[in-house]
Amino acid sequence: MEKLILRRVGNTGEEMLLNFGPQHPSTHGVINFLVDTDGEVMKRAVPDVGYLHRSLEKIGEITGYPGFMPYTDRIDYVAAMFANEGYAIAVEKLIKVEVPPRAQWLRAISCELCRIASHLVSTGTMATDIGASTPLVHALRERERVNDLIEALCGARLTYNYHRIGGVAFDMPAGWRDKVLAFLDHFDTMLVEFDRLLSFNSIYVKRLANVAVITKEQAVDYGLVGPNLRGSGMDWDVRRDVPYGAYPNFKFEVPVGRGSRGTVGDTFDRYYVRVLEMKQSSQIVRQALDSIPDGEFMAKVPRKIKPEAGEAFSRVESARGEMAYYVVSDGTDKAYRVRARTGSYMAMGIIEDISPGLMVADLVALIASLDVVAPEIDR
Amino acid sequence: MPVNTPPVPYQPKSTPKVIVAVTLAAAVGIPALLLGLILLLTPILQPATIDAALAAAGLEGHRTAAYVGALAVLALLMVNFGAIFSGVISWYERRIAGRMQSRIGPNRAGFAGFFVWIADAVKLLLKEDLVPAEADSVLFRAAPYFVLVGFALTFVVLPFGHSLVVADLNVGIFYVTSVTALVVVGILISGWSSNSKWALFGGMRSAAQVISYEIPAGVAIFIPVAMAGTLSMQGIIRAQGGLPWEWFVFRNPAAFIAFFILFTSQLAEANRTPFDLPEAESELVAGYLSEYSGFRFALFFLAEWGNIWVLSAVATTLFLGGWQIPFVSAEYVDGLRGSGILPAAAWWGWNAVSMVVFVLKAIVLSNVVVWLRWTLPRIRVDQMMALCWKYLVPGAFACFVFTLFWELAVGVAPGVEVVTGVGLTVFATVLALLFFRRVRLNIQAVQGDKFDLSNW
Numbered sequence: 111m112e113k114l115i116l117r118r119v120g121n122t123g124e125e126m127l128l129n130f131g132p133q134h135p136s137t138h139g140v141i142n143f144l145v146d147t148d149g150e151v152m153k154r155a156v157p158d159v160g161y162l163h164r165s166l167e168k169i170g171e172i173t174g175y176p177g178f179m180p181y182t183d184r185i186d187y188v189a190a191m192f193a194n195e196g197y198a199i200a201v202e203k204l205i206k207v208e209v210p211p212r213a214q215w216l217r218a219i220s221c222e223l224c225r226i227a228s229h230l231v232s233t234g235t236m237a238t239d240i241g242a243s244t245p246l247v248h249a250l251r252e253r254e255r256v257n258d259l260i261e262a263l264c265g266a267r268l269t270y271n272y273h274r275i276g277g278v279a280f281d282m283p284a285g286w287r288d289k290v291l292a293f294l295d296h297f298d299t300m301l302v303e304f305d306r307l308l309s310f311n312s313i314y315v316k317r318l319a320n321v322a323v324i325t326k327e328q329a330v331d332y333g334l335v336g337p338n339l340r341g342s343g344m345d346w347d348v349r350r351d352v353p354y355g356a357y358p359n360f361k362f363e364v365p366v367g368r369g370s371r372g373t374v375g376d377t378f379d380r381y382y383v384r385v386l387e388m389k390q391s392s393q394i395v396r397q398a399l400d401s402i403p404d405g406e407f408m409a410k411v412p413r414k415i416k417p418e419a420g421e422a423f424s425r426v427e428s429a430r431g432e433m434a435y436y437v438v439s440d441g442t443d444k445a446y447r448v449r450a451r452t453g454s455y456m457a458m459g460i461i462e463d464i465s466p467g468l469m470v471a472d473l474v475a476l477i478a479s480l481d482v483v484a485p486e487i488d489r
Numbered sequence: 490m491p492v493n494t495p496p497v498p499y500q501p502k503s504t505p506k507v508i509v510a511v512t513l514a515a516a517v518g519i520p521a522l523l524l525g526l527i528l529l530l531t532p533i534l535q536p537a538t539i540d541a542a543l544a545a546a547g548l549e550g551h552r553t554a555a556y557v558g559a560l561a562v563l564a565l566l567m568v569n570f571g572a573i574f575s576g577v578i579s580w581y582e583r584r585i586a587g588r589m590q591s592r593i594g595p596n597r598a599g600f601a602g603f604f605v606w607i608a609d610a611v612k613l614l615l616k617e618d619l620v621p622a623e624a625d626s627v628l629f630r631a632a633p634y635f636v637l638v639g640f641a642l643t644f645v646v647l648p649f650g651h652s653l654v655v656a657d658l659n660v661g662i663f664y665v666t667s668v669t670a671l672v673v674v675g676i677l678i679s680g681w682s683s684n685s686k687w688a689l690f691g692g693m694r695s696a697a698q699v700i701s702y703e704i705p706a707g708v709a710i711f712i713p714v715a716m717a718g719t720l721s722m723q724g725i726i727r728a729q730g731g732l733p734w735e736w737f738v739f740r741n742p743a744a745f746i747a748f749f750i751l752f753t754s755q756l757a758e759a760n761r762t763p764f765d766l767p768e769a770e771s772e773l774v775a776g777y778l779s780e781y782s783g784f785r786f787a788l789f790f791l792a793e794w795g796n797i798w799v800l801s802a803v804a805t806t807l808f809l810g811g812w813q814i815p816f817v818s819a820e821y822v823d824g825l826r827g828s829g830i831l832p833a834a835a836w837w838g839w840n841a842v843s844m845v846v847f848v849l850k851a852i853v854l855s856n857v858v859v860w861l862r863w864t865l866p867r868i869r870v871d872q873m874m875a876l877c878w879k880y881l882v883p884g885a886f887a888c889f890v891f892t893l894f895w896e897l898a899v900g901v902a903p904g905v906e907v908v909t910g911v912g913l914t915v916f917a918t919v920l921a922l923l924f925f926r927r928v929r930l931n932i933q934a935v936q937g938d939k940f941d942l943s944n945w
Contacts, residue, residue, distance in 0.1 A: 237866065242864070248590070
């Protein structure tokens with residue numbers, strides 16, 4: 111592997127080959143970049159992934175269908191709710207179960223709260239990577255409040271295991287609705303402060319604007335998804351364009367990168383799309399809480415799930431973009447194949463092409479702006 | 490349905506009264522002791538006083554020994570002041586950072602965690618002094634001393650009060666810029682000798698940064714020098730006055746700009762945010778510090794935090810009126826000294842007041858440095874260079890040329906200076922008030938947030 115990468119980097123001896131990771135504060139043990147540098151300017155950065163591979167997809171073939179649900183949390187532990195949801199929808203398609211409306215709403219609420227939590231981590235760590243440590247702590251403080259809410263909902267703060275095949279594990283606890291609304295009231299004002307502290311700080315904007323521009327075509331070619339794709343000006347959101355769950359019932363905008371501070375598709379666009387998405391998520395949660403229907407939160411699902419032979423495909427808009435599950439059943443109680451398509455792995459692919467000519471400091475900004483989460487790369 | 494039991498509110502245990510008393514005693518006592526010794530010893534251990542005392546005692550033959558002894562005492566005193574200031578500000582900075590980041594910060598050792606700097610120092614002293622196998626061990630070991638010496642030597646000319654300075658060199662401010670250049674040497678050596686790519690990156694960045702920013706800093710320093718007509722630190726302060734409109738920063742529009750140019754450049758020279766590129770954690774691991782551990786690491790950080798005092802003191806001296814006491818002229822205090830070997834009591838009193846004025850100004854500036862670090866992101870290396878060469882250097886030169894003509898104009902009509910002084914003072918006050926208003930609005934804008942100093 112090392113030799114292969116070295117050959118691809120094509121070190122001529124004039125440049126310095128830098129192992130950017132895995133033991134590095136920005137890659138914290140889970141990613142490695144082989145960076146070919148000429149002083150501060152990079153010739154090329156080659157990502158070397160696989161440090162966090164846990165063969166989760168293979169585990170999906172060994173455990174039964176319901177048993178894989180807790181493992182999906184580990185596919186993306188920063189936004190575990192989406193991985194839950196995607197898998198649940200895929201299996202529901204296999205066994206042809208209709209999810210009750212209340213469960214659909216609860217899924218949407220939990221997912222949008224989770225999106226807020228995930229984007230807070232993303233924008234906060236981005237600030238740290240750019241050198242400002244205070245916004246991260248402020249973001250994490252707000253994320254703790256989201257975690258408190260989700261903990262009240264499902265008992266877990268990180269790996270939720272909340273969604274079930276056919277519904278969700280628990281109904282809303284008493285008084286939870288008011289707590290969420292109180293949090294959202296606070297959070298909306300907090301986002302304004304976050305913008306003042308960080309987003310429009312001129313040093314921050316200068317660090318991000320016009321850096322590592324990904325054009326619309328490139329973004330599509332490389333299969334970027336979610337905020338990375340929208341940051342490049344592509345107006346595509348699975349929640350709106352391939353609606354699933356309760357989303358057709360909500361009104362929300364899909365923020366798209368407009369190059370407000372530089373070029374469309376630069377690092378700032380990708381960053382700011384996330385900030386705007388947090389505002390939209392807050393709106394969605396409000397709408398969902400207002401319109402949540404009564405009724406069951408779990409469909410009648412047999413204890414032992416044994417779908418007919420066949421395959422199912424589901425796609426959900428995760429915090430990191432479109433997340434797809436492809437589940438193949440051979441008629442037994444264990445899946446023949448479980449495949450998860452995640453955004454981060456695709457995002458890693460584009461780094462090699464974008465990196466030439468960037469500075470070492472920009473590489474950090476690029477990685478942060480792609481919101482790469484290591485478990486999602488390797489699964 | 491899960492049962493939602495509200496968590497039992499955490500009841501913090503109150504700190505035992507003994508610990509509070511010991512901490513407060515140390516927090517007041519240590520600075521008071523150091524500043525008191527500086528107040529007492531610096532005027533006494535001067536050549537003139539020593540000579541007079543030796544002559545009175547009939548010991549003229551022992552002049553060399555007396556001088557060496559005096560120098561040793563003063564050196565020990567000043568290095569200790571620098572070290573302890575850097576220790577205390579490391580605690581202070583972490584407490585401030587804690588407040589800014591909605592957390593508590595160090596709170597274990599002593600009341601409010603005041604003794605954390607002692608604990609840290611002891612910890613670092615006890616750690617293994619690791620030298621990487623492939624490192625150039627001689628240079629690697631030597632590098633921290635260059636940094637420390639470059640920092641400690643500045644205390645020779647840094648004033649603390651009316652007559653409180655180790656040596657009032659006639660090239661004072663020039664001397665400061667010269668000896669601080671030693672810090673770059675140390676950083677370059679450490680970057681090279683660590684034999685680590687990150688350290689090399691950090692060392693190169695630091696060298697480029699510090700050397701570049703010496704130029705706008707140097708040119709900005711010309712301006713108070715031109716206004717005062719002397720390079721001596723005490724001379725520059727004596728050319729100013731105690732009231733804000735008598736400070737250089739407000740007496741001349743160019744000096745007002747030059748103050749910010751100097752302050753920015755000094756931040757860059759001290760490797761403070763937003764210019765902390767040499768040790769940018771998210772990019773370079775720890776830059777030139779990557780391979781250091783234990784005592785040598787502590788020396789680097791001692792110099793880094795101590796430099797906050799140096800830069801605040803230099804900025805205070807050059808632009809903010811130094812130790813000048815409002816409504817009391819330096820000449821009046823001179824006159825109180827009397828003719829004896831030891832000065833009169835009133836003289837000591839005014840010196841103490843001038844010291845308080847100076848230390849307060851320097852601490853306010855240090856505070857700003859700390860605020861900036863926890864607010865701003867870091868700029869990129871090319872932006873850092875562009876800021877220096879495209880904006881600060883031409884700006885500083887323009888300010889300097891303007892100052893030359895300004896001085897001519899002031900020579901013709903001295904009233905200009907007073908009018909500008911009052912005007913700029915009002916302007917700066919308005920700016921400060923707007924700043925505080927903005928802070929208040931920011932806090933009010935977020936629902937549920939409020940000033941909370943309960944666990945300080």
